[in-house]
Amino acid sequence: MKFYTKLFFLCSLGVAFIAVQWSGPSFHAESLKGARVLVTGASTGIGEQLAYHYARLGAQLVITARRGNVLEQVVNKCLELGAQKALFIPADMANPEDSDRVVQYAIDQLGGLDYLILNHIGPSPYRMWDGDVEHTRWLLQVNFLSFVQMAKNALPTLEKSNGSIVVVSSLLGKVTSPFALPYAATKFALNGFFGGLQHELAMQGSNVSVTICTLGLIDTETAMEKIKGYINISAYPAHEAAWHIIAGGASRLTETYYPWYTYYVCLFRDWFPYYRDLATRNSYTYNPQTVGNQ
Template identity: 65%
Template sequence: MSLTLKLAVLAVAVAVTAYVWRDTFDPESVRGARVLVTGASMGIGEQMAYHYARLGAELIITARSENTLKDVVQRCVELGAQKALYVAADMSIPTEPERVLKESVELLGGLDYLILNHIGNSPYGLWDGDTEYVRRLMQINFVSYVQMAATALPILERSSGAIVVVSSLLGKMTTPFAAPYASTKFALGGFFGTLQHELAMQGSNVSVTITVLGLIDTASAMDKIRGYTDVTPYPASEAALHIIKAGATRQTESYFPWFHWFTCFFRDWFPYFRDMCIRRSFTIPSN
């Protein structure tokens, strides 16, 4: 292949990539939208609530801590939310996901975006063999997502709405010290990836977006990984805005930071070197 042809192919590849990844988000598309954000008392969920408020959405936020939710709601009102309310709930209780969804729809008069973001407490470290803990975490991080989606689908069908699933790079590839958490994220990818196919085949009005996040600099994440790895974290506020844009533009799958698309693309090319690099990026802390 001549140098000229190689440069032409490269130029086409760059142009296609730039076109596919261009920012087509229209802030006005979110103004007045009825949005339910789970896990919104802190971290990425809290930042999403603030972004939606600035964009003029009508918000319901949910998490376990009622006092913290009140503070977040107050801040959302100050930032310009057309409506900001909360429903406190513990997603480890099997009856709560459906209750939260139904109450939110009643309060908002419908629903346009269901943002599934909540997670249970997940200590970082070598797996200790506690299978019951894995079962509990699966209820919070996976089963409750399915419950809320199942309840929301008929409502979102009427509004041509969207389900946005906040997942993780750990739902695409494994690393040490996060076995229970990673298992829940792999489950999300399997279920909601299948749901995407089925909704499309039925001509549904509902879109499903799966967002794949790398390490984000939330306080809880930073506390967990301390001493285990020095992988670079990325800002929660930027991750939150990325999730909102991906859902509003009805992307099937999105990555933050963007280069993790390539991380996943090359994941299975050289598995021996991949695993060697991963293991060298982590350390078992000395007691």
């Protein structure tokens, strides 16, 4: 009987979610014309697509990543697509000073911020954990601590503009999985910190919203190369993921999920732990002779 009660409740939540998603978030593209936006990790993948979408909407942009030559190309395309302003600043988020420098540069160049889009990630091998604690510590700085530091530096100007922090997270920050332990740890940390920050800002009557975006497998070049031969699920387009992130932030939602299945996986996680673990392990191909070479 308990099983059927759980199943009924889960289905009810699913129907409610579909109803909300069908109606769509209250997002008006015109509201982003002239918006002052800082996008991190914008040289490739989802970050690059975020920059192009904001450009088409007529936003003012500062983008950052490690490779200045690639950022320059993205900026030029943003200007062609209609950005009111597009600037770049190379930075390495493993260096705490760069986190401070990027936010200050964006504030100085744009006269403030309306959106802080935290999207960058550091490279991490896709393999079973080999006990490398130093890599995990380094990745926490890039994927987590720099997010916290940039949010702290941006909060005063976002408060003045009724602005938003948008955190790009992952399903791997909600559901445990093999082969990406350091990466998953950083995403769990993001969800915990920024989920708590949502409460604190609301309790203080703050004007700043925080949106946490939970993404599934996206077809970026880096992701596809890493998981080749190991994961038996389909990837979804980066440009669609980027648009979903923008809509969620502009609608000031607390959480968004893309693609559709990520929400149901999160429900499934706590209600059916045995089947959750079985489904997780069956989604991967494990060959002891090949896993660990990436």
